[in-house]
Amino acid sequence: MMQASGTCLPIEAVGGGTSDELDERAEVDVTRPSIYPQSHRPQPRGVPLSLVDERDLLNELKTSRLEGFYNLSFLLLGFALFYMTVRSIIEKGFLVDFGSILLRCPAFLSDVLFVLRFSAALWAYSLVFYVLVWATMARRRYGHSGWVRRLRIVVAVSFYIVAQGTLYVVSTRVLWRRPTTPALGGFLTLWVITISLKGHSYFLTNWHLAEEAERTWRERARRKKDSSPNGHVELPSGEGLRSAAPVDPSDTVTAPRGSESPSEASGARLSDSDRSLKRELSESSDLSSTMSVGFSRAARQNRLRGFPANVNWSNFVYFMAAPTLVYETEYPRTERVRYRYVASMFGIALLCIVAQVAIMQQFMLPVLQGQSAGYSLAYHAAKLAIPSIIFWLLGFLWFFHCALSAWAEMLRFADRQFYQDWWNATTLESFWNKWNMLVHEWxxxxxxxxxxxxxxxxxxxxxxFATFLVSAVLHEYLFAVAFKTISVGIFLGMMIQVPGIWLTRHSCFRGRRRGNLLMWLMLFLGHPLGELLYFRAYFRKHNSFFCHD
Structure with a gap:
């Protein structure tokens, strides 16, 4: 799977070019710094960025002994889709009409202008998170009394909660009141959630960095005091600490390599000042307890570096634009932009979107609008199963594989692990860990x-459980605002995954073909049921899916 761009390989969209260019181009290390503790830090990608285009997904699926069945499966799939398309056109006529979306929709131009205004407002509002971090963390001075530090933390967290609450309340009110199609409303709601998750990662990561900076200040002050002949020394200011980032390795405590537990440390290697610092951290009530020894050691191993120099305008803007939800002080970058690759990715994405619209108009909307009245829910779900899974796969292809890769290429963003081989998952846990790596890492x-x-x-x-609960709430919020209907269908569907994860962990599913078949079966059944729930509610009040009244 693509660890770097959205293919089935570790680092797709970064490699490419001629063989001579590949030979001349140095391998790029895509392991970025992280605040993960030792036991959770990301592993090196392990595959050079230049090897991506040398792999072929279809060749990996074939085996020498079963190649005939491999060819037969694609022949059967192609014939079934051809028959389904011809039969639908004969029975219902050719329903695909792109003109009804672009030319004959009176609200099309106003929708475009609304998207531009709403997106600009979101970008402007995201600066609140930057100003908050800059004012309360990057410019803080150390050496204040305990109550001043605690007050600063309370003020920062309070303003942050208000900022997040305002973002959701105002955005929801605007999107709920303005007439929008589900596609447009869903896109803008997803944009709101993205700004929120990015803002959270930016705030919380810099909070950890600020805590470690204060610990470093106290450690240096203690060492200077211990080394002073008269036991008295002028303590360094916060400005002096800021100029010292990253932390000097000579002032750090190094944890053993490969240590899996943050609490494992060799006491024999710790100096007296280090022991006293550790004792102070465990006993002091002045400092926040949010950063454990694991995070502290991660910083001392120089995985937390650059603070507070990272809190600047250009760094923040790049993070908000980058195709990632997890903030780091720096990211690996490619040397140049391959504009031909960008054009090809956007071209494929456009073709996928056109195919999605055609599938929606020809196969899905007639069922979702209730034109097959009188039949059972099971019949409608079965009729939607094949077009729905194809629609979903096309959406996955153009967004995760093409659009994100093209956007990352334009930004020279090299860490492109947008998804892994979720299609081979034999447990629900493995599927959710692999199919959307952006949300998974966050x-x-x-x-x-x-x-x-x-x-x-x-x-x-x-x-x-809390992770799935947060995911379920965000999914339900997305569909509720997009379709302007209050329901708990998506929420319950997500929470059902929790017992499903425990079930598929059993040895009869894990690592077996039946586990993979169960995963695909849930996708086949889950999508049609969710569509029937929300689309039917939408069509009770509206006549068109692509053009609102």
Whole structure:
């Protein structure tokens, strides 16, 4: 799977060019710095960026002994789709009409202008997170009394909560009141969620960096005091600490390589000042307890670097534009932009969108609008199953594989692990961990890991449940605003995944073909049922899916 761009390989969209260019181009290290503790830090991608275009997904699916069945499966699939298309056209006529979307929709131009205004407003509002971090963390001075530090934390967190709440309340009110199609409303709601998740990662990551900076200041102050002949020394200011980023390795405590637990440290290697610092961190009530020894050691191994120099305008703007939800102080970059590759990716994305619209108009909307009245829900779900799964696969292809890769190429963003080989998943847990790596990495750091490090009482099971709960709420919010209907269908569908994960962990599913078949079966059944629930509610009030009244 594509670890770097959205193909089935570790790093797709970055390689390319002629063989001579590949030989001349140096391999790019795509392992980025991270605030993950030792046991959760990302592993090196392991595949040079220049090898992506040398692999062929279809060749990987074939085997020498079963190549005939491989060819037969594609022949049967192609014939079935051809027959389904011809039969639909004979029975219902040719229903595909792009002119009704672009030319005969009176609200098309106003919708375009609304998208531009709404997007500009979101971009402008995202600056609130930058100003908040810059004012309360990057410009803080150390050495203040305990109550001043605690007050600063309370003020920062309070303003952050208000900023997130305002974002959701105002955006939801605007989108709910303005007439929009589900596609347009869903796109803008997804944009709101993206700004929110990015803002959260930016705020929380810099908070951890600020905490580590204060610990470093205290450690240096203690060492200067211990080394002073009269036991008194002028303590360094916060400005002095800012100029010292990244942390000097000589002032750090190095954890053993390969250590899996943040609490494992060799006591024999710690100096007296290090022991006293550790004792102070465990006993002090002045400092926030959100950063455990695991995060502290991660910083001391120079994986947290660049603070507070990273809190600047250009760094923030690049993060908000980059195809990632997880903030880092720096990202790997490619040397140049391959505009031919960008054009090809956008071209494929456009073809996929055209195919999606055709499938929606010809096969899905007649069923979703209730034209097959009198039949059971099971019949309608079965009729929608094949076009729905094709529609979903096309959406996955153009967004994760093409659009994100092209956008990353234009930004020279090299860390393109947008998805992994979810199609081979034999458990639901493996599927959710692989099919959307952007959300997976955000949820891993800011929900699953963060909950466990903020409170020792939170188990892995509880953190995993909370992760799915957050995901379910965001999915339900997306569909509720897009279709302007209050329901719990998507929420319940997501939460059903929790017992499904425990079920597929059993040895009779994990690593077996029946586990993969169960995963595909749930996709075949889940999409039609969700579509029937939300589309039928939408068509009770509206006549057109692509053009609102």
């Amino acid at each position: 949820a891993l750091r800011h929900v699953f890991i963060e909950l466990q490090y903020r409170s020792k009482r939170v188990s892995k099971a509880a953190a995993g």
